[in-house]
Amino acid sequence: MSENGYEPRIVAFLCNWCTYVGADLAGTSRIQYPPNVRVIRLMCSGAVDQVYILKALLDGADGVLVGGCHPGDCHYLEGNYKARRRVVALNDILESTGFEQERVLLRWISASEGQRFADTITEFTARLKELGPSPMRRQWAV
Amino acid sequence: MRAFIPVEDGNTLKAVQGVLRRLLESDLIDALMVPMRTPAGAITPTLVTDPALLDQADPLAPAFPVNSARVLGWMTQREPRGRIGAVMRSCEMRAMIELVKLKQACLDCVTLISVDCAGTLQTPAYQENAAGNAERWQELFAQPDGQPAGLRDACWMCEKPVYEKADVVLELFGSDLSQGFQVVLPDSLAEGWGAGESSASHSADGANSTRARVLEELVALRSGRLKEVFSEIRGRLHDDQEGMAGIFAACIRCHNCMTVCPICYCKTCLFKGPVFDHEPIQFMQWAERKGALRLPSDTMLFHLTRLNHMALSCVGCGMCTSVCPADLPVGRVFRAVGDSVQSVFDYQPGYNPEEMLPLVAFQEDEWQEVGQ
Numbered sequence: 001m002s003e004n005g006y007e008p009r010i011v012a013f014l015c016n017w018c019t020y021v022g023a024d025l026a027g028t029s030r031i032q033y034p035p036n037v038r039v040i041r042l043m044c045s046g047a048v049d050q051v052y053i054l055k056a057l058l059d060g061a062d063g064v065l066v067g068g069c070h071p072g073d074c075h076y077l078e079g080n081y082k083a084r085r086r087v088v089a090l091n092d093i094l095e096s097t098g099f100e101q102e103r104v105l106l107r108w109i110s111a112s113e114g115q116r117f118a119d120t121i122t123e124f125t126a127r128l129k130e131l132g133p134s135p136m137r138r139q140w141a142v
Numbered sequence: 143m144r145a146f147i148p149v150e151d152g153n154t155l156k157a158v159q160g161v162l163r164r165l166l167e168s169d170l171i172d173a174l175m176v177p178m179r180t181p182a183g184a185i186t187p188t189l190v191t192d193p194a195l196l197d198q199a200d201p202l203a204p205a206f207p208v209n210s211a212r213v214l215g216w217m218t219q220r221e222p223r224g225r226i227g228a229v230m231r232s233c234e235m236r237a238m239i240e241l242v243k244l245k246q247a248c249l250d251c252v253t254l255i256s257v258d259c260a261g262t263l264q265t266p267a268y269q270e271n272a273a274g275n276a277e278r279w280q281e282l283f284a285q286p287d288g289q290p291a292g293l294r295d296a297c298w299m300c301e302k303p304v305y306e307k308a309d310v311v312l313e314l315f316g317s318d319l320s321q322g323f324q325v326v327l328p329d330s331l332a333e334g335w336g337a338g339e340s341s342a343s344h345s346a347d348g349a350n351s352t353r354a355r356v357l358e359e360l361v362a363l364r365s366g367r368l369k370e371v372f373s374e375i376r377g378r379l380h381d382d383q384e385g386m387a388g389i390f391a392a393c394i395r396c397h398n399c400m401t402v403c404p405i406c407y408c409k410t411c412l413f414k415g416p417v418f419d420h421e422p423i424q425f426m427q428w429a430e431r432k433g434a435l436r437l438p439s440d441t442m443l444f445h446l447t448r449l450n451h452m453a454l455s456c457v458g459c460g461m462c463t464s465v466c467p468a469d470l471p472v473g474r475v476f477r478a479v480g481d482s483v484q485s486v487f488d489y490q491p492g493y494n495p496e497e498m499l500p501l502v503a504f505q506e507d508e509w510q511e512v513g514q
């Protein structure tokens with residue numbers, strides 16, 4: 001627990017072929033990272049509909065991570081490029097509608113980048129601690 | 143080619159009907175989709191095959207019950223049995239182009255017939271004041287900056303009242319409509335329109351320069367209104383007290399806005415499917431998590447999801463605002479948010495059917511900092 005008792009909750013949507021394996025590698029390599037993340041595995045970052053991210057945010061997740069293969073490495077060739085455009089649009093729409101876009105992060109992490117996965121969670125957790133708890137944790141009128 | 147259509151006895155509607163009849167009688171069109179006046183006086187898009195019935199056609203009536211791109215999509219997503227001439231206003235044409243990109247409509251068998259639009263009234267206001275009152279639309283054309291009772295919000299700030307990229311254009315702005323107006327026709331359709339009717343003197347005497355001037359002023363005025371609306375709604379969206387949740391506080395999630403939106407493309411909306419048919423225990427858990435749960439639940443999720451799915455293609459027809467039982471400024475929010483995200487992708491909906499939708503297209507070397 002941090003001093004004010006606030007521990008960020010991160011929901012992570014990870015692609016089956018790269019980032020999920022990277023996260024697994026971080027675990028089997030016993031790399032330490034904050035236990036603030038709940039992982040949901042999907043076949044591709046391109047399968048992450050915006051509604052999943054929005055649902056998590058509105059239900060009070062402090063941050064949402066979308067993890068996919070590096071550009072050029074997508075198992076389905078172009079899913080990650082589409083994910084990138086969706087996140088770009090989502091962030092603009094969140095900004096337009098008065099929500100904090102800093103709470104959504106897209107990160108390319110390959111199957112061999114266990115350390116990068118751990119670093120990503122560490123960084124994101126720290127950033128979310130700075131931002132403070134999501135107002136959506138208590139906002140019931142949404 | 144251009145043809146001048148003379149109006150007799152000041153009856154502009156009759157001249158418009160005459161143009162439509164000639165188009166329907168031509169070899170290139172088997173049926174016309176056109177707003178018709180029902181015997182009870184309502185205006186509704188109708189598929190007409192019998193030219194004799196076109197004396198009930200009324201594309202000038204300032205009524206806008208449905209964005210007809212929605213229904214034209216149904217008739218063209220698979221090969222129809224014949225060619226359809228679609229009489230539409232600008233925002234309907236633009237919605238149609240977006241549906242083509244979404245592969246939910248096809249232009250192969252369609253001749254787009256655009257009619258300049260001076261604005262439309264809310265359906266109840268139209269029924270009360272305008273039905274059967276032939277002069278009503280003339281007022282709107284004569285004073286396009288006016289604000290008649292019941293004018294639809296979207297029309298008041300519509301900066302794209304004409305659609306020039308159609309196959310046929312009925313140019314009404316800037317003409318003395320008691321005398322006549324010009325029609326732009328493709329050469330393939332133009333046969334038989336008689337050279338005499340294509341009055342060179344009329345085009346030379348500047349009917350079109352008048353149109354251009356009238357339109358320029360109107361677009362400037364409406365763009366100004368739109369800008370003010372954007373800044374007002376953006377202020378409210380970013381207001382700590384109000385915000386998005388405040389603007390939609392009275393939403394009952396009736397889904398009207400989604401049902402009438404010509405762009406909302408899912409065959410079965412997620413929000414109407416089993417995913418949102420939550421287990422009873424789920425409501426308890428949500429209430430416990432935040433201490434309370436607004437009902438109906440998921441209203442903000444509904445609007446944010448819809449924005450993410452279709453704001454890039456929003457054509458600003460304002461049907462969503464027109465049908466909202468809670469009188470919420472749905473269209474204003476969607477236009478303002480759409481305007482911003484459209485500019486991120488440098489995207490203008492409604493014009494180029496060959497262009498890909500921004501969320502379908504991609505380039506390998508764009509937004510390279512994202513994900514790193």
Ligand code: SF4
Binds near residue numbers: 396397399470
């Ligand atoms: S039409 Fe109005 S009340 Fe109905 S879902 Fe849309 S915004 Fe909510």
Ligand code: SF4
Binds near residue numbers: 405455459463473476
């Ligand atoms: S969101 Fe509203 S204004 Fe935009 S296309 Fe749909 S119905 Fe028209």
